[in-house]
Amino acid sequence: AEWISERSDIRNYIRQQIARSGTLATKVIKSKKEEEKAQKYKDYFDWEENLTRMPSHRFLAIQRAESEGFIRVKVEIDQERTLQKMEDRLLKSSGDTAAQLSIAIKDAYKRLILPSLSNEALQNAKAKADEAAIDVFAKNLKQLLLGSPLGEKRVLAIDPGFRTGCKIVCLDEYGTLKHNETIYPHPPKNDAKGAIKKISTLAEAYKIEAIAIGNGTASRETEQLIKRIHFKNELQVFVVSEAGASIYSASKIAREEFPNYDATVRGSISIGRRLQDPLAELVKIDPKSIGVGQYQHDVDQSKLKQSLDVVVESGVNAVGVNLNTASKSLLSYVSGIGEKLAENVMAYRAEHGAFKKRSELKKVPRLGEKAFVQSAGFLRIKNGKHPLDDSAVHPERYALVEQMAKDQGKTLEDLVGNKAVLGQIVLEKYTNEDVGLPTLKDILSELEKPGLDIREKAKVFTFNQNIKTIDDLHAGQLLPGIVNNITNFGCFVDVGIKESGLIHVSNLADEFVSDVNKHVHLHEQIIVEVLEVDLPRKRIQLKLYKKK
Incomplete structure (x- = not known):
């Protein structure tokens, strides 16, 4: 044998x-x-x-x-x-x-x-x-990671709960913690009146511009409570995914950032910052804990990590990083920086204050010419000394842009963002052995809109207020929902209850669907039709009705 x-x-x-x-x-x-x-x-x-x-x-x-x-x-x-x-x-x-x-x-x-x-x-x-x-x-x-950011707005973030109360934090436009406390508007304490008064006072005191509510336990009840409050200024209310927030709040990174606060406060801060800038906050969390994809704990872990690290780095580099507000986690994903240099950048910033221009990076200990060349184009300085420091134009091309401005009889400040003048530039004049036409076209398109965030702005969304549990669903209903996961066999949609519904690939479109991502994207707001509700197995079958 x-x-x-x-x-x-x-x-x-x-x-x-x-x-x-x-x-x-x-x-x-x-x-x-x-x-x-x-x-x-x-x-x-x-x-x-x-x-x-x-x-x-x-x-x-x-x-x-x-x-x-x-x-x-x-x-x-x-x-x-x-x-x-x-x-x-x-x-x-x-x-x-x-x-x-x-x-x-x-x-x-x-x-x-x-x-x-x-x-x-x-x-x-x-x-x-x-x-x-x-x-x-x-x-x-x-x-x-490229989800819609609210931007630099002052946010009141709430991590909702019943018995343990709702943890509230107030953040300034840079995500700095200004205040935290706990309210108990829901059972068993039912202090809705005191909670409304407290939120209203905090919103006014800290000039709050938006409210972020975690989408976990008591989220719907907290959202309804917020909507009963008559704020002096109109505030936008967002429900934010909590996936991975508890992992972050107990992590070494969170303890280093907020050593004097417990995990519940850190979790609320993470919820608020996710609304301000999802990319900056999500890079602090192990991607496997973010709650997208399937069977991530069953696949080859080294291949998964390698793939996800590439995704995070390309996402960070595509958006660009504000050198004066970025965390160590965010800086470490910038090409050429890494964890050790990110620490050095943070230490230099703490000692010397905000960076005034990109060239200052060369003064950071151990950040040599090679690291500078790799990273500088991805790092932004808002309102810096040089007008191109808030753009994707690399410092080694500044002289070229300055020559363009000179040839047009303009200063750099007059050239940047001036589409009429930029349209008159004959790019062929500036090609040489080092710079080809594709590079020049990239530079020109960046000069038209320097510092522009490639991501869409965050949009307010409201679930159907009559749907509280799976028992409220029945076939034929049309409901607003948010795509919260995408797989090869379809996508899962949050309709405002504990269980997410599935739109199978066969219910995404009338024609054959080879790639789910071509029909929907993560966190997209859509309208779905309920096809079937399996109560014993808590499964919901949906169909894509239309996009919002």
Whole structure:
């Protein structure tokens, strides 16, 4: 049997059979069948599907169900046909040894070859599924990081709760904590009157421009409370995703930022800052804890980290970083900086005050010419000494832009943002060995709108106030919702209750959908139609009705 199992022609034949027609078959473990945790895997209690064509999300779900001990999994091929092929190759006569050799062939197939090649096929399928899941996660993370910022506004942030109360913080336009306390408007204390008075007083005292409410427990009740308050100035009210806020609040980064405050205060600060600038706040959290993607804890962790780090770095560099307000976490993702240099930049800023111009970076200890060349174009200085310091134009191209301004008879200040004058520049005049036409076109487009944030501005959103729990849903309803996760098989939508609903790919559009991201994006505001509500399993099937 061992001699047979080591024959490469036999192994290659069976390997090909698994790749072409191998199926993944599952069977439920009877003793676990009725357990509550097992019910989410009910679809896979008795499942069979071609292994090669199985979607990645289904393979990972089956793997998780197996690892949690609810099902058994095996790879199957046509045993009778395979054994016949093996015998055709190995049995050369019908002599006395043929019967024993036939037994050895079956033993080699069942005991040695099939288990070995099944594991190999499952590992290949896992690698393929990991790749697809990581790709989806990376796309989601990019959309999340480039989510709409409110900008530099004074925010009152609330981390809602019932028994433990609602934690309130007031932040200035730079995200600096100015005040914190706890109110108890909900059961069991029910001090709504005192809470309204307190919020109203704080909003006026700290000149609050917007309110951020975490979307966890008591979120809807807190939002309704806020809407009862008559503020002197009109305030925008936003419901903000809390995903990962508790991870951040207990992290080393949070303890370093706010050593004198407990985790609940840090969590509220994170909610408020997420509204001001999602990118700046989310880079402080392990991407796996942000709550987008699926099966992120089941995929290859080193590949996942590598992919997500690239996404975060490209997101940070695409938006640019305010050198005088950025945290260490944000600075460390800027090309050429890294964690150690980010610490040095922070220390220099603390000692010498705000940077007045980009060239000052060269005075930061250990930040040499190479790091400066890599990072300078991504770092912005608002209201600095040089007009190009708040743009993506790299310092090494300042002389070129100054020459353009001189040729047009303008100062740099007159050139920047002046579309009429910029339109008269003949770029071909400025090409040389170092600078080509594509680079010059990029510089010109940046000069038209220097320092402009590529992200959309945050928009206010309101859920249907009559929908409080899954019991309030029924087929045919049209509801406003926010896309809160995207997968290969569809997207999940928050309609204002604990459970998110699923828009399957087949319900996203009338035509075939190959890429969910082409039809919806993360945190997009949409209108959905309720198709089906499965109360026992708490599942909601939705259809995309229209975009808002």
